[in-house]
Amino acid sequence: MNAIEVSRLRKEFKVQRNREGVKGALQDLFRREYRHVTAVNDISFTIPQGEICGYIGENGAGKSTTIKMLTGILVPTSGDIRVNGFIPYKEREKFVRGIGVVFGQRSQLWWDIGVIESFQLLRKVYRVGAEDYRQRLNELVERLNLGDLLNRPVRKLSLGQRMRCELAASLLHNPAIVFLDEPTIGLDIVVKTEIREFLKDLNRRYGTTILLTTHDLQDIEALCSRVIMLDDGKIIYDGGLEELKNRWGQGKEVVFRFPEAAALDNLERLTEGLRVQWTMENSYTAKVWVPAEHAGISDVLARVVGVMDIADIQIIETNTDDIVREIYKSGSASYNRSSRGLELSPRRDEGEGSRELQTAGKGGSKS
Numbered sequence: 001m002n003a004i005e006v007s008r009l010r011k012e013f014k015v016q017r018n019r020e021g022v023k024g025a026l027q028d029l030f031r032r033e034y035r036h037v038t039a040v041n042d043i044s045f046t047i048p049q050g051e052i053c054g055y056i057g058e059n060g061a062g063k064s065t066t067i068k069m070l071t072g073i074l075v076p077t078s079g080d081i082r083v084n085g086f087i088p089y090k091e092r093e094k095f096v097r098g099i100g101v102v103f104g105q106r107s108q109l110w111w112d113i114g115v116i117e118s119f120q121l122l123r124k125v126y127r128v129g130a131e132d133y134r135q136r137l138n139e140l141v142e143r144l145n146l147g148d149l150l151n152r153p154v155r156k157l158s159l160g161q162r163m164r165c166e167l168a169a170s171l172l173h174n175p176a177i178v179f180l181d182e183p184t185i186g187l188d189i190v191v192k193t194e195i196r197e198f199l200k201d202l203n204r205r206y207g208t209t210i211l212l213t214t215h216d217l218q219d220i221e222a223l224c225s226r227v228i229m230l231d232d233g234k235i236i237y238d239g240g241l242e243e244l245k246n247r248w249g250q251g252k253e254v255v256f257r258f259p260e261a262a263a264l265d266n267l268e269r270l271t272e273g274l275r276v277q278w279t280m281e282n283s284y285t286a287k288v289w290v291p292a293e294h295a296g297i298s299d300v301l302a303r304v305v306g307v308m309d310i311a312d313i314q315i316i317e318t319n320t321d322d323i324v325r326e327i328y329k330s331g332s333a334s335y336n337r338s339s340r341g342l343e344l345s346p347r348r349d350e351g352e353g354s355r356e357l358q359t360a361g362k363g364g365s366k367s
């Protein structure tokens with residue numbers, strides 16, 4: 001069974017339009033004008049049980065609105081949703097017992113009471129039996145290292161401590177599906193890593209389905225085999241992270257260090273016919289940019305290694321951050337690069353490995 005099924009889901013908000021100036025403000029008092037914002041624009045996807053799926057997009061892309069509809073907080077304007085077999089905004093009481101939710105920016109714990117008291121209240125909300133609760137609590141306390149935090153009021157916890165408690169709170173009833181909206185926002189790298197490890201383990205042990213929104217692509221790299229990418233309320237990519245990298249990985253850079261001084265024109269002559277681009281770091285170190293669609297790293301290595309003495313070779317891949325940033329910029333991950341005349345060239349004003357994607361006729365076709 002699929003954990004989540006979404007078909008032609010749409011959410012529009014009616015937003016008041018404010019007219020300018022004093023006259024406009026007065027007019028607004030008597031006759032309000034509204035406009036419609038389409039936050040989620042007829043999207044469809046399914047997530048099978050046990051999958052960890054990353055839901056990404058720029059600010060305002062529609063991620064939180066989707067999560068709110070999937071968790072029954074918002075009613076869709078149109079379209080169908082099934083989560084755990086339920087329509088989330090109907091049958092609320094039964095539905096919430098099968099899901100866990102963490103909004104990184106908002107707490108589900110009571111601010112002024114001890115963490116353990118919040119947990120006990122949530123146990124009642126989710127109607128967890130005493131024995132199940134005890135077992136689950138012990139396990140979560142151990143795995144999230146909550147021992148010292150349980151009797152403290154939430155307002156006295158650090159962000160990282162609070163987030164660990166939030167995660168535990170969302171899992172007390174052992175839900176089959178967990179929605180995490182920015183669970184690592186503002187956390188330091190140590191806590192981020194702990195939380196990622198915990199989520200991986202949770203998925204492995206219980207087959208928990210996880211839908212995760214994040215701006216931190218390290219979360220995606222660490223956790224998700226699949227990514228759904230949203231832009232302006234529409235899905236612009238839905239597929240594997242590896243596939244995304246392969247399709248959009250713009251190429252690789254190879255750094256050669258030679259034992260003796262090398263000359264740029266000599267290196268260019270060696271790779272003649274391959275559409276690669278050389279730059280000299282200094283007399284002994286040269287970098288060559290190998291665009292994915294024009295040449296293979298092995299072609300370049302074969303030509304250089306056969307002729308030159310080499311002291312060291314380093315291959316640098318474009319990272320996911322770069323790839324995703326470029327896709328956001330263009331607004332589509334589905335068009336054909338070569339037909340749009342994409343050209344890749346090293347960006348000279350940034351550090352090693354960074355790339356600039358220059359497009360002919362940018363603007364991006366939306367899918």
Ligand SMILES: Nc1ncnc2c1ncn2[C@@H]1O[C@H](COP(=O)(O)OP(=O)(O)OP(=O)(O)O)[C@@H](O)[C@H]1O
Pocket residue numbers: 013014015037038039057058059060061062063064065066
């Ligand atoms: N309650 C609301 N009333 C009016 N407009 C809204 C409301 N909630 C969201 N929007 C609008 O819907 C669009 C999508 O917002 P949403 O919060 O879903 O984006 P997001 O991808 O989660 O962004 P972020 O990464 O900044 O959290 C935005 O244009 C936002 O201004």
